[in-house]
Amino acid sequence: MLAEFIEALFSIFFIETLINGLLLGGLFALLSLGLNLIFGVIDVVWICYAEIIMLGMYTIFFLHVESGMPFVFAAVAGVAATSLLGWLTHRIVISYLLDAEPINQLLATGGLLFLFQGAAMVVFGIEFKNLGLSLGSLAVSEDIYLSQTRLVAFFVSGVVVVVLYQFLSRSYLGIAIRAISQDREIMVLMGVDTKKLYLFTSAIGGGLAGLAAVLLVLQYDVHPFIGLSFGPITFMICVMGGLGNMIGGFLAAFVFSMLIAVGGYFAELEWGYVMAFVFFIAIMFARPQGLFARKS
Amino acid sequence: MNNKIIIAAIAVILSLLPFIGVDSYQMHLIIMILIWSFAYTAWSVMGRFGLVSLGHGAFMAVGGYGTALIWNELGLSPWIGIPVAMLCSGVLALLIGYPCFRFRITGNYFALVTLALAEVARQIIIATRGTTGGALGYTPETHGEGSSILALQSDERIIFYFAAVLVWIMGIVIWRMVDGSMIRYALEAISEDEDASAAVGVQVTKEKLKVTVLSAVMTAFAGAFYAQYQMFISPDTIGGVGISLQIVFAVVVGGIYSSLGPTIGAMVTLLLAEVLRVWIGTGTYCVTDSVCLNLAGAPLLVYGLMLVLFIIFLPKGIVGALEDWWRNRKADSLTAK
Numbered sequence: 001m002l003a004e005f006i007e008a009l010f011s012i013f014f015i016e017t018l019i020n021g022l023l024l025g026g027l028f029a030l031l032s033l034g035l036n037l038i039f040g041v042i043d044v045v046w047i048c049y050a051e052i053i054m055l056g057m058y059t060i061f062f063l064h065v066e067s068g069m070p071f072v073f074a075a076v077a078g079v080a081a082t083s084l085l086g087w088l089t090h091r092i093v094i095s096y097l098l099d100a101e102p103i104n105q106l107l108a109t110g111g112l113l114f115l116f117q118g119a120a121m122v123v124f125g126i127e128f129k130n131l132g133l134s135l136g137s138l139a140v141s142e143d144i145y146l147s148q149t150r151l152v153a154f155f156v157s158g159v160v161v162v163v164l165y166q167f168l169s170r171s172y173l174g175i176a177i178r179a180i181s182q183d184r185e186i187m188v189l190m191g192v193d194t195k196k197l198y199l200f201t202s203a204i205g206g207g208l209a210g211l212a213a214v215l216l217v218l219q220y221d222v223h224p225f226i227g228l229s230f231g232p233i234t235f236m237i238c239v240m241g242g243l244g245n246m247i248g249g250f251l252a253a254f255v256f257s258m259l260i261a262v263g264g265y266f267a268e269l270e271w272g273y274v275m276a277f278v279f280f281i282a283i284m285f286a287r288p289q290g291l292f293a294r295k296s
Numbered sequence: 297m298n299n300k301i302i303i304a305a306i307a308v309i310l311s312l313l314p315f316i317g318v319d320s321y322q323m324h325l326i327i328m329i330l331i332w333s334f335a336y337t338a339w340s341v342m343g344r345f346g347l348v349s350l351g352h353g354a355f356m357a358v359g360g361y362g363t364a365l366i367w368n369e370l371g372l373s374p375w376i377g378i379p380v381a382m383l384c385s386g387v388l389a390l391l392i393g394y395p396c397f398r399f400r401i402t403g404n405y406f407a408l409v410t411l412a413l414a415e416v417a418r419q420i421i422i423a424t425r426g427t428t429g430g431a432l433g434y435t436p437e438t439h440g441e442g443s444s445i446l447a448l449q450s451d452e453r454i455i456f457y458f459a460a461v462l463v464w465i466m467g468i469v470i471w472r473m474v475d476g477s478m479i480r481y482a483l484e485a486i487s488e489d490e491d492a493s494a495a496v497g498v499q500v501t502k503e504k505l506k507v508t509v510l511s512a513v514m515t516a517f518a519g520a521f522y523a524q525y526q527m528f529i530s531p532d533t534i535g536g537v538g539i540s541l542q543i544v545f546a547v548v549v550g551g552i553y554s555s556l557g558p559t560i561g562a563m564v565t566l567l568l569a570e571v572l573r574v575w576i577g578t579g580t581y582c583v584t585d586s587v588c589l590n591l592a593g594a595p596l597l598v599y600g601l602m603l604v605l606f607i608i609f610l611p612k613g614i615v616g617a618l619e620d621w622w623r624n625r626k627a628d629s630l631t632a633k
Contacts, residue, residue: 108603108607
């Protein structure tokens with residue numbers, strides 16, 4: 001029993017599992033980035049975030065497959081569309097609920113979740129749609145094959161984190177966004193137009209969802225309920241990293257992906273997810289402010 | 297006075313309903329509304345105090361799957377299975393609730409921890425698909441033809457109807473008992489200011505745990521009842537995040553602070569879904585030759601839109617808004633005199 005276990009640990013497939021876990025972490029990190037930004041700045045949980053990604057995937061699918069637009073242009077258009085969607089979400093729904101109970105804000109975006117699912121069903125139907133585009137896989141050695149898309153996703157999310165970090169720490173707008181996430185009231189007194197900043201942040205958050213959509217549409221079929229399959233995990237990552245703490249979220253993404261990959265290696269994939277969620281709940285009890293939160 | 301008339305009227309309507317030419321389909325709809333009303337009432341027992349749980353799908357799944365598994369695998373009657381499943385659900389609520397309340401996990405964080413619980417339940421059902429059938433669903437074995445008290449199964453809708461009415465009344469009674477108890481005052485104080493109420497001697501963790509366990513046990517019963525009536529359960533019909541959200545939304549639409557709010561919420565949301573389904577249909581509608589719309593998604597779209605509008609314009613729900621309106625009218629007529 002133990003010998004089998006140890007043998008399994010040093011198997012080539014286990015190494016492949018670890019690498020795939022790492023790559024999955026990159027995708028998770030990108031998924032959680034936009035949500036985390038919005039959490040941190042506006043203090044609102046967008047339960048519909050994964051559905052915005054889903055609509056982004058559909059936009060890219062529609063433009064590329066149905067309208068024959070080159071993938072790169074379709075991807076840019078997809079990011080623009082989700083960015084607009086993020087802007088609209090804030091403008092039409094959240095801006096009226098800024099003073100409401102936090103839970104009402106969460107529920108309102110939950111209403112959007114159903115609305116987006118319904119809209120996707122009405123426009124695109126419930127069939128699984130495939131982009132029919134694959135980057136293929138990369139053979140690292142004889143036994144290890146890595147999905148190119150996951151590699152690309154991994155590097156893109158790394159680049160996005162660096163760019164976003166630079167933006168938030170260097171640029172005027174970025175500094176304003178960080179300031180407002182630290183103290184909402186004082187910024188208003190200092191003459192900052194919070195409305196504009198919130199809208200701007202929502203648009204960036206939506207755009208990041210679009211980027212995630214670009215990478216997801218290359219790997220998975222689109223259907224109206226795909227958001228439910230990666231929505232919960234995205235929330236858990238954000239919360240575990242400490243809401244609004246982007247570095248923490250980035251690290252949490254890798255903790256989660258490793259748990260899922262390793263759990264899926266020893267049992268079925270679902271048990272990997274069960275492990276990750278149970279780990280999340282346990283962590284919440286030990287460190288309610290998130291695994292990587294700094295003491296304030 | 298007013299309340300007594302309303303209660304008497306509801307009682308008369310409910311007892312006469314099966315005998316005034318309600319067909320089988322309508323009967324089914326009414327039973328579903330009653331079962332879900334009970335589930336929503338169970339949620340609002342804790343939800344009204346700001347303990348917004350998105351994990352009630354898990355408790356419902358424990359009730360439904362627990363009862364059905366005990367019946368199928370162990371051959372024990374639901375008379376034993378239901379209490380055991382309810383007990384399990386209560387223990388689960390303790391396990392998740394105690395640390396949450398002890399470490400002061402509230403608001404959005406509480407909602408997200410319980411959301412994880414719902415997801416855990418769904419993944420476990422799918423992972424154990426060899427026994428539970430996974431996403432394809434699970435069916436309690438039928439005992440044979442006709443009704444059986446031992447198996448709590450029946451082909452007769454009317455039996456389930458009266459059982460559902462009783463369960464529903466029980467839910468309202470429990471809601472009212474909590475409403476009239478000291479727990480309510482303690483929890484209202486807690487939801488206003490946790491530190492201040494702890495300072496004046498309210499045992500925050502204990503009071504929160506009481507309603508949480510009560511709510512979880514009731515929700516498990518709703519799941520078991522649903523399983524016995526429908527004779528089919530799946531992670532999508534009684535578990536998971538979707539159902540958890542559905543529960544919260546129906547209560548918000550109906551009114552979270554009134555005993556009849558969850559019932560009104562169940563009526564409005566279930567009837568709306570049904571009307572939209574029948575009225576719009578599930579076919580396709582073609583705007584032009586190439587652009588066709590799939591109407592099956594329209595009810596979901598309207599439902600989502602309605603929820604957003606409700607939370608922005610009627611955060612107290614239908615019953616809450618009516619109560620406010622009624623109170624204002626009374627106040628106006630008093631000042632006019």
